[in-house]
Amino acid sequence: MALEDAFAGFRRRDWERTTPDGTVRVAVVGVGGFARNRALPAIAAGDYCETTALVTGSPDRARALASEFDVNHVVDYEGFLAGNHVAVYDAVYVATPNATHAEYAIAAADHGKHVLCEKPLTTSVERARDVVDACDRADVTLMTAYRLQTESTVRRTRDLVRDGVVGDVVQIHGSFSHPILEHAGPDTWRLDPEMAGGGALVDLGIYPLNTTRYLLECDPDGVYATTHSSGEPFEQVDEHVAFQLAFPSGATASCTASFDAHASSRLELIGSDGRIAISSPFGGVVPQEMVVESGDLRMEYTGPPVDEVREEFDYFGYCVLTDTDPEPDGADGVADLRAIEAAYESAESGRRIEVEC
Amino acid sequence: MALEDAFAGFRRRDWERTTPDGTVRVAVVGVGGFARNRALPAIAAGDYCETTALVTGSPDRARALASEFDVNHVVDYEGFLAGNHVAVYDAVYVATPNATHAEYAIAAADHGKHVLCEKPLTTSVERARDVVDACDRADVTLMTAYRLQTESTVRRTRDLVRDGVVGDVVQIHGSFSHPILEHAGPDTWRLDPEMAGGGALVDLGIYPLNTTRYLLECDPDGVYATTHSSGEPFEQVDEHVAFQLAFPSGATASCTASFDAHASSRLELIGSDGRIAISSPFGGVVPQEMVVESGDLRMEYTGPPVDEVREEFDYFGYCVLTDTDPEPDGADGVADLRAIEAAYESAESGRRIEVEC
Numbered sequence: 001m002a003l004e005d006a007f008a009g010f011r012r013r014d015w016e017r018t019t020p021d022g023t024v025r026v027a028v029v030g031v032g033g034f035a036r037n038r039a040l041p042a043i044a045a046g047d048y049c050e051t052t053a054l055v056t057g058s059p060d061r062a063r064a065l066a067s068e069f070d071v072n073h074v075v076d077y078e079g080f081l082a083g084n085h086v087a088v089y090d091a092v093y094v095a096t097p098n099a100t101h102a103e104y105a106i107a108a109a110d111h112g113k114h115v116l117c118e119k120p121l122t123t124s125v126e127r128a129r130d131v132v133d134a135c136d137r138a139d140v141t142l143m144t145a146y147r148l149q150t151e152s153t154v155r156r157t158r159d160l161v162r163d164g165v166v167g168d169v170v171q172i173h174g175s176f177s178h179p180i181l182e183h184a185g186p187d188t189w190r191l192d193p194e195m196a197g198g199g200a201l202v203d204l205g206i207y208p209l210n211t212t213r214y215l216l217e218c219d220p221d222g223v224y225a226t227t228h229s230s231g232e233p234f235e236q237v238d239e240h241v242a243f244q245l246a247f248p249s250g251a252t253a254s255c256t257a258s259f260d261a262h263a264s265s266r267l268e269l270i271g272s273d274g275r276i277a278i279s280s281p282f283g284g285v286v287p288q289e290m291v292v293e294s295g296d297l298r299m300e301y302t303g304p305p306v307d308e309v310r311e312e313f314d315y316f317g318y319c320v321l322t323d324t325d326p327e328p329d330g331a332d333g334v335a336d337l338r339a340i341e342a343a344y345e346s347a348e349s350g351r352r353i354e355v356e357c
Numbered sequence: 358m359a360l361e362d363a364f365a366g367f368r369r370r371d372w373e374r375t376t377p378d379g380t381v382r383v384a385v386v387g388v389g390g391f392a393r394n395r396a397l398p399a400i401a402a403g404d405y406c407e408t409t410a411l412v413t414g415s416p417d418r419a420r421a422l423a424s425e426f427d428v429n430h431v432v433d434y435e436g437f438l439a440g441n442h443v444a445v446y447d448a449v450y451v452a453t454p455n456a457t458h459a460e461y462a463i464a465a466a467d468h469g470k471h472v473l474c475e476k477p478l479t480t481s482v483e484r485a486r487d488v489v490d491a492c493d494r495a496d497v498t499l500m501t502a503y504r505l506q507t508e509s510t511v512r513r514t515r516d517l518v519r520d521g522v523v524g525d526v527v528q529i530h531g532s533f534s535h536p537i538l539e540h541a542g543p544d545t546w547r548l549d550p551e552m553a554g555g556g557a558l559v560d561l562g563i564y565p566l567n568t569t570r571y572l573l574e575c576d577p578d579g580v581y582a583t584t585h586s587s588g589e590p591f592e593q594v595d596e597h598v599a600f601q602l603a604f605p606s607g608a609t610a611s612c613t614a615s616f617d618a619h620a621s622s623r624l625e626l627i628g629s630d631g632r633i634a635i636s637s638p639f640g641g642v643v644p645q646e647m648v649v650e651s652g653d654l655r656m657e658y659t660g661p662p663v664d665e666v667r668e669e670f671d672y673f674g675y676c677v678l679t680d681t682d683p684e685p686d687g688a689d690g691v692a693d694l695r696a697i698e699a700a701y702e703s704a705e706s707g708r709r710i711e712v713e714c
C-alpha cells in the first residue's frame with residue numbers, strides 16, 4: 001500500500017460490509033458510571049443495538065435512568081440469573097466489577113444470549129476460560145469489549161503494519177495514565193484487588209497490552225513488570241505499572257499505566273523502515289491524530305474525533321446480526337489475562353515470566 | 358516557576374555565567390567519522406576550544422584534515438602515549454573506539470591534561486573507575502561527553518521537573534534508533550563487542566539512560582532488559598534493546614534503542630500533574646520541539662535547532678577555563694556503565710538486577 005492510499009476513506013468502518021436489518025436487543029448488566037455516561041448514550045446513538053433491559057442491584061434507583069433511555073425492563077441480579085424477562089433481550093453487555101463478569105456472562109450464555117463483556121474478561125485466566133466454554137457450548141457470540149479495536153487510527157495502523165509500510169515492527173511504546181480519584185472515590189471497586197483483579201495494569205495497562213497484541217497479531221512469550229504503590233488508597237493494588245512484553249519475532253513493547261498521574265495516552269511503533277505514532281488512542285474519544293513515517297516519507301493525519309464506545313456497540317451488533325465472529329473474542333480476553341498474570345508474577349518475583357503463546 | 362516563565366530566554370546557556378578569556382587547546386584523539394564531521398567543525402565554530410593536535414593511527418592520511426582545520430600537529434598513538442608535543446595542548450578529546458578510551462584518557466591525565474571522553478567512558482565499570490582515579494590523581498577536569506546535558510530542551514526540562522511543573526515524575530519513555538549500516542560498514546568497531554563493550558544499548562541506549570538519570574537527578578536501583586539480534590552483522594552485539602529502569606522514588610523509565618530501525622528519538626516524562634515530551638532529543642542536532650502540560654495548561658515550544666556538539670565543546674572549554682566541575686563528570690560515566698552492565702546481566706539471566714545507587 002502506498003502511504004497516501006492508507007488515508008483514503010480513513011473513517012470508513014472497514015468491518016461493515018453490509019447493512020443488516022434489525023437491531024440487537026441488549027440488557028445492560030451493571031449501571032455504574034461508564035454504563036450510564038458512555039454505554040447507554042452510545043447504544044442509543046448507534047445503529048445496531050438498542051437497550052431493552054437494565055440489570056442492577058438497585059432497581060428502584062435505576063427507574064429514572066431507564067425512563068431517560070426508554071428502557072422498559074429493570075431487573076435485579078437475582079432475577080437476571082433466574083432468567084426473568086429473557087424474552088426481551090438477545091444479548092447482554094456486562095459492565096459490572098471485573099470479578100463478577102464471569103457469573104453474569106455465563107448465566108447469559110446459559111440463557112442463549114450473546115455476550116459483550118467488559119475487559120478484563122474476568123480476574124483470572126482459569127475463570128475466563130469458563131466464560132469462553134459457556135459461550136461455546138451455547139453457540140452464542142462472545143466479544144470482549146476492547147473498544148480500541150474498533151477505532152479507525154488503530155485499525156488503520158494494523159493495515160499499515162500488515163502492508164509493510166513501517167517494515168518489521170521492532171519496538172513499541174504504549175502508555176495510558178488516568179487519575180482515577182478525579183472520577184471515583186477512594187472506595188471504588190477498581191482499587192479492591194478482589195473485585196478488580198489488580199490495579200492500573202488491569203484497568204488501564206490492558207489497553208496498550210491489547211493494542212500491541214492486536215497490531216502485531218501475535219502473543220508475547222515473555223513479560224517483565226515493575227509495580228509501585230505510594231500508599232493509601234492504592235496500598236492493595238498497583239498505582240503505577242511499567243511492563244515490557246517480548247514477542248517471538250524479537251519485537252518488544254514497553255508499556256506503562258498509572259492510576260495517579262496526569263491524564264495521557266500514546267502509542268508508538270518503531271519499525272525497520274518507518275514509524276507510526278498515535279496521540280491519545282486510549283481515552284475513549286480519540287482525536288484521530290497520527291504521524292506515519294515510511295522511509296523518507298512523513299504524513300500527519302488529523303481526523304474527526306470518534307466515539308469508540310459507539311463504534312464498539314455497533315461492531316458487536318453487526319457481528320451478532322450477521323453471524324460474524326468478532327475479532328476481540330473470548331480467546332483475546334484470555335490471552336490478555338495470561339499476560340497480566342505473568343506481569344504480576346514478574347513484579348512479585350523479579351523475573352522474566354515466560355508465557356505460552 | 359510559572360509555565361510561561363520556563364520558556365523565557367530558552368536558548369540561554371544557563372551554565373555560562375561569565376565570559377572567560379582564552380581558549381582550551383585540544384588534542385583530538387581518534388579522527389573517525391564523528392570527529393571529522395562533527396567534532397572538528399564544532400570546535401572550530403565554538404568559543405572556548407581550539408584544536409591544536411590530531412592523534413591518529415595514520416598520521417599521513419590525516420594531513421589534509423589537519424590542514425583543513427588549521428591544526429599544526431599530527432601525532433600517532435605511540436607518540437601521544439610517550440608525551441610527544443604535550444606542550445601544544447591543554448586537554449584531550451578521546452573519540453577512539455570505546456575499549457581504548459581508558460588507555461588514552463589515563464595517559465592524558467598522567468601528562469596533566471584535562472579530559473573530555475566520549476561515552477561510554479570505557480567498556481566496564483572497573484576500568485572506568487581507573488579513568489576517574491587517574492584524573493583525580495592528576496587534578497585535571499574529566500568530563501564524559503554527554504552532549505545532551507548541554508542541550509537546551511533537556512536542561513530546561515530538568516528545571517521544569519525541579520520546579521514541580523509536572524509534579525512527581527512517575528513514568529518516562531525514551532527511545533533512540535539509528536540504522537547504523539546506513540552510516541557505517543558491517544565491519545565497524547561498533548559491532549565488535551570487544552571494542553564497543555556492547556551494541557545498541559552502549560551506543561544509543563545510553564542516551565535515554567543518561568538523560569533519565571540527569572532529569573531525575575537519581576540513579577536506578579533495578580534494571581530489566583531484553584536484547585535481540587536477528588543475525589549478521591549483529592550476531593555478536595544487541596541489535597535491539599528494551600530496558601526498564603526502576604528508581605528509588607518508584608518512578609520507572611521504559612527505554613529502547615536500535616541499531617537497525619527507522620531513525621527516531623523521543624523522550625516523554627509523565628508526572629503526577631503534567632507531562633513533558635521532547636521530539637528527537639538524541640540525534641545531535643536537536644529541533645527544539647517540546648510539549649509541556651501542567652495541570653490544565655498546555656504549551657508547545659519550537660526553537661531554533663541547536664548543535665549539541667558545539668554546545669558540548671564550549672561547555673567543556675568553559676569548565677576548564679573557569680575551573681568549574683562539569684556536570685557529566687567521571688562518576689556520571691561510571692553510573693551509566695553500572696546500569697549497562699546490569700542491563701546485560703538481566704538480558705542474560707532473565708532477572709531484575711539490583712543496582713547500588
